[in-house]
Amino acid sequence: MYNILPQRPRLPELASRIAAGAIHDSAERCDAPKCQPETRVAVQDDLYSWIVEGDRESGPPKKMKWVTGPAGSGKTAVMGSLAERCAPDGLLGATFFFASWSASTGRRRKTAFVTTIAHQLAEHREDLKNAISNPIENKPSIFEKNLHTQMEVLVLAPLREVALQPDRPGLRGAIIIDGVDECEAEQYHDTTSKGTGAKPVRTNAQDQLEILQVLRAASSxxxxxxxxxIASRPERVFREFFDPGNNAGSFAKKLDLHEDYNADADITLFLEAQFNQIRRRYNIPPSWPPPGAIQTLVENASGQFIYAATVIRFLDMGHEESPKGLLEAILEVGTRALASNPLEQLDMLYSHILESSPDPPRSVRWIRAIELLNFIPGIVTNLLLQSDPESNEAEHLLGNLHSLIRIPPRSDQATAHYGFHHKSLLDFLEDPGRCEKLYVEISEVSGFIWDQFIWACSR
Structure with missing residues (x-):
């Protein structure tokens, strides 16, 4: 008699449909922001406690929480650090980090959202792997269905199956979704338009709302x-969805990083630790930075971690000028800002860094073009945009801008892509009221790319 062991289920079809770069510990997120040690402790503790213990209030438990705050308030860093904290404790069901700047379509759109969640759950426990693999074999067309159907077939039905099995340990933990406001709309071919080839215009907000509705249905x-x-900026679709007046209070709670937690102390700790590292790296005396400099930077940040992080990257990017001189210039720029506008300091910092390029207007055209061409490798971007094939125009224009842009090293440019440290830079460049002298119309950027393409083809 042969002892035939059950075959371990395989999920190759599911694995081929996920956005691997959107998972918290993916290679694509190796440089993603994380909370500086000893910072954001209170908010992380509160969120971890909620994951483990739930609400301490009376009434039905709430399975959803909306973490919000303005650009640069540290949402992605908090979510990433929380995911790393939950994972070793067995409390991380799945993660998905959207990113509008990513070269991966899967991180920019909803298509791979449910499949990526389901794949992580399948890896979470063996019984879930079995339960998720069966419907894929029985219903291979599931990947062409809408998100609600995918969630029901690939996630909810398997969870019900596992819950009904006796003597199985219960599941618990968190599913962490970051940057839903960066999800871009899918567009579908309009089969009802005869001969026109027209496509219905679907907005980003519609796809973002669909994701929220799917998650709400799951939590119910x-x-x-x-x-x-769910972490996002306080855009309209999220404010309306989580508005207590729309019965959101019965299923979700809101946590505002800007209003509910004072970030100044954490930003101070971050700057002190980073200045210590810069002093050691550049052999700068302990009297630097000068008295009051850190406090001034904290005030300039207005609760925005991205301001402090950009300052540190700018000081530590290997510029020809010393960090001492660079800091003096930043502090001088900051004195001209308007106290009534919390974005003014960040805008002036971005302007100051961009103007350190030898040709700021052309550098901005490159940056805006890189945003549109984020699906092609760095070497192709360079060949397309540079005006002289023998020159290294990318290094000439962008060499001083490493604090704003992720520039792939020469050895990796055949496969690696350009990227951005934070979406707030693109927000700045796209707003003529904020960017002012450096603003470039999107039509001009498209014309720049087209002209460069024609010129490249004629070489």
Whole structure:
């Protein structure tokens, strides 16, 4: 008699449909922001406690929490650090980090959202792997269905199946979703338009709302064991969805990083630690930075971690000028800002860094073009945009801008892409009221790319 062991289920079809770069510990996110040690402790502790213990209030438990705040308030860093904290404790069901700047379509759109969640759950426990693999074999067309159907078939039905099995340990933990406001709309071919080839215009907000509705439906299922954390900016679709007046109070709670937590102390700790490293690296005396400099930077940040992080990257990017001189210039720029506008300091910092380029207007054209061409490798971007094939125009224009842009090293440019440290830079460049002298119309950027393409083809 042969002892035939059950075959370990395989999920190659599911694995081919995920956005691997959107998972918290992916290679694509190796440089993603994380909370500086000893910073953001209170908010991380509060969120971790909610994941483990739930609400301490009376009434039905709430399985969703909306973490919000303005650009640069540290949402992605908090979500990333929280995911790393939950993972070793077995409390991380799945993660998805959207990014509008990513070269990966899967991180910019909703298509791979549910499949990526399901794949992580399949890796979470063996019984879930079995339960998720069966419907894929029985219903291979599931990947062409809408998000609601995918969530029901690939996630909720398997969770119900596992919940009904006796003597199985219960599931618990969190599903962490970051940057939903960066999800871009899918566009579908309009089969009802005869001969026109027209496509219905679907907005980003529609796809973002669809994701929120799918997650709300999941959290409402009695067999769904996870708590869901959703991080986004306070854009209109999110404000309306989580508005307590729309019955959101019955299923979700809101946490505002800017209003509910004072970030100044954490930004101070971050700057002190980073200045210590810069002093050691450049052999600068302990009297630097000068008295009051850190406090001034904290005030300039207005609760925005991205301001402090950009300052540190600018000081530590290997510029010909010493960090001491660069800091003096930043502090001088900051004195001209308007106290009534919390974005003014960040805008002036971005302007100051961009103007350190030898040709700021052309550098901005390159940056805006890189945003549009983020699907092609760095070497192709360079060949397309540079005016002289023998020159290294990218290094000439962008060499001083490493604090704003992720520039792939020469050895990796055949496969690696350009990237951005934070979406707030693109927000700045796209707003003529903020960017002022350096603003470039999108039509001009498209014309620049087209002219460079024609010129490249004629070489």
């Amino acid at each position: 299922d009695p067999c769904f064991p996870f708590r869901i954390l």
